[in-house]
Amino acid sequence: MIEQRSVQVCEDCGTRIPETDSRGDCPACGGLLEIVHESSSDPSSLKELFAERRAQIGGVEQSGVWRYRELVLPTAADVDVVSHPEGNTPLMQRQRLSEWTGVDDLWIKHEGHNPTGSFKDRGMTVAITQARRTGASAVACASTGNTSASLAAYAAHAGIPALVFVPAGRVALGKIAQTIAYGARTLVVRGNFDVCLSLAVEARNALGVQLLNSVNPFRLEGQKTIVFEVVEQLDWAPPDWIALPAGNLGNTAAFGKALREARSLGLISRMPRMAAIQAAGAAPFARSFAGGFAERLHVEPETIATAIRIGAPASWNRAVRSIRETNGVVASVTDDEILEAKAVIDASGIGCEPASAASVAGVAKLRRAGTIREGESVVAVLTGHLLKDPGAVVSYHQDTEPRPAHANRPIEIDATLAEVERVLSRQSQ
Ligand SMILES: *Cc1c(COP(=O)(O)O)cnc(C)c1O
Ligand SMILES: [Zn+2]
Numbered sequence: 118m119i120e121q122r123s124v125q126v127c128e129d130c131g132t133r134i135p136e137t138d139s140r141g142d143c144p145a146c147g148g149l150l151e152i153v154h155e156s157s158s159d160p161s162s163l164k165e166l167f168a169e170r171r172a173q174i175g176g177v178e179q180s181g182v183w184r185y186r187e188l189v190l191p192t193a194a195d196v197d198v199v200s201h202p203e204g205n206t207p208l209m210q211r212q213r214l215s216e217w218t219g220v221d222d223l224w225i226k227h228e229g230h231n232p233t234g235s236f237k238d239r240g241m242t243v244a245i246t247q248a249r250r251t252g253a254s255a256v257a258c259a260s261t262g263n264t265s266a267s268l269a270a271y272a273a274h275a276g277i278p279a280l281v282f283v284p285a286g287r288v289a290l291g292k293i294a295q296t297i298a299y300g301a302r303t304l305v306v307r308g309n310f311d312v313c314l315s316l317a318v319e320a321r322n323a324l325g326v327q328l329l330n331s332v333n334p335f336r337l338e339g340q341k342t343i344v345f346e347v348v349e350q351l352d353w354a355p356p357d358w359i360a361l362p363a364g365n366l367g368n369t370a371a372f373g374k375a376l377r378e379a380r381s382l383g384l385i386s387r388m389p390r391m392a393a394i395q396a397a398g399a400a401p402f403a404r405s406f407a408g409g410f411a412e413r414l415h416v417e418p419e420t421i422a423t424a425i426r427i428g429a430p431a432s433w434n435r436a437v438r439s440i441r442e443t444n445g446v447v448a449s450v451t452d453d454e455i456l457e458a459k460a461v462i463d464a465s466g467i468g469c470e471p472a473s474a475a476s477v478a479g480v481a482k483l484r485r486a487g488t489i490r491e492g493e494s495v496v497a498v499l500t501g502h503l504l505k506d507p508g509a510v511v512s513y514h515q516d517t518e519p520r521p522a523h524a525n526r527p528i529e530i531d532a533t534l535a536e537v538e539r540v541l542s543r544q545s546q
Pocket of ligand 1: 235236237263264331362363364365366367368369424425470472473500501
């Protein structure tokens with residue numbers, strides 16, 4: 118392996134602390150930490166290494182995160198790694214989605230194909246690996262559901278007790294079911310996600326548990342691999358745009374860091390533009406972008422897309438940097454636009470949870486506005502699996518009045534052939 122060293126650096130004051138320090142924020146000023154890998158590897162040998170590992174059978178490097186270990190957590194030994202494995206998700210094209218968005222060269226990167234059904238697994242494998250390396254006695258997170266499902270699964274694998282804080286009545290059924298099933302101690306908090314996060318931070322300070330929210334810098338290292346994998350799947354020719362849903366802004370931060378590092382290592386020769394898409398009812402970042410990021414805003418969040426129902430995003434400054442460095446944009450889409458995009462994605466056979474559809478809804482909107490131009494290539498990231506939120510599906514197709522444009526209503530019948538024929542003849546008219 119190539120000789121490497123990693124440190125944690127405070128983003129606000131530049132204080133450097135060892136990689137193995139598990140306190141989680143800057144000892145000098147309380148700022149967020151960033152991992153810096155000090156290495157000297159040339160891009161062509163890295164690309165060869167990544168490609169070789171794709172064909173590998175068994176071992177930690179079959180993971181779509183650990184395949185890029187030099188750029189993620191180079192000091193972790195194989196025995197340290199807690200992997201299910203994750204990543205290696207598909208990059209797909211569908212005529213129907215190109216037509217609906219107006220973008221011919223549209224690629225869908227489906228992170229719902231991860232072991233627990235969301236991209237959160239990419240960050241969690243690294244965070245839990247690091248937690249185990251530093252001897253964590255317990256791990257915790259606040260979550261809108263996917264982080265808790267992922268934390269629960271990886272903590273179970275590592276044999277570390279897990280504690281999760283989720284907002285009462287606001288977690289999609291699939292996610293709460295996973296969290297309970299994988300065995301995390303589940304605290305259902307009367308309050309929204311932002312309340313859960315402050316409580317989790319207090320618990321960290323008081324109880325000495327390691328907090329694995331996306332402010333945890335090791336999570337971001339894992340999430341960077343979404344971008345590495347996308348550009349590798351495109352033979353290292355980056356698209357013009359990468360669109361993703363944005364809630365707490367951890368992924369927006371991670372994507373920017375990945376692009377910056379890929380560019381400075383020479384893995385890619387130009388920067389794609391990032392398009393971060395928020396739900397209109399939880400869009401403090403989009404509103405701030407419209408005002409040149411002059412202010413850090415927070416709102417009382419409300420949206421059907423529970424994974425991005427966040428009013429005070431934690432990774433704000435990092436995400437601003439990502440948007441600025443990639444000449445990116447931040448947009449918002451309404452719940453109706455999200456649900457329509459989701460219905461089209463679902464009906465294409467791909468499927469995703471509501472928050473994920475924000476990226477595709479945002480692409481359609483930016484194309485209509487002319488921000489995404491004719492002929493430009495776009496990768497839209499779907500962050501979570503269709504089955505995460507069965508409630509949203511049933512409510513859209515079955516219970517919404519007036520009937521939405523793409524509703525596919527199930528029809529209850531008596532058990533007679535005549536009834537079947539009656540229904541079929543009505544549908545073919
Ligand atoms: C966590 C999550 C998001 C939001 O990502 P952030 O890093 O919080 O901006 C979007 N979609 C899904 C499905 C998620 O689980
Ligand atoms: Zn600091």
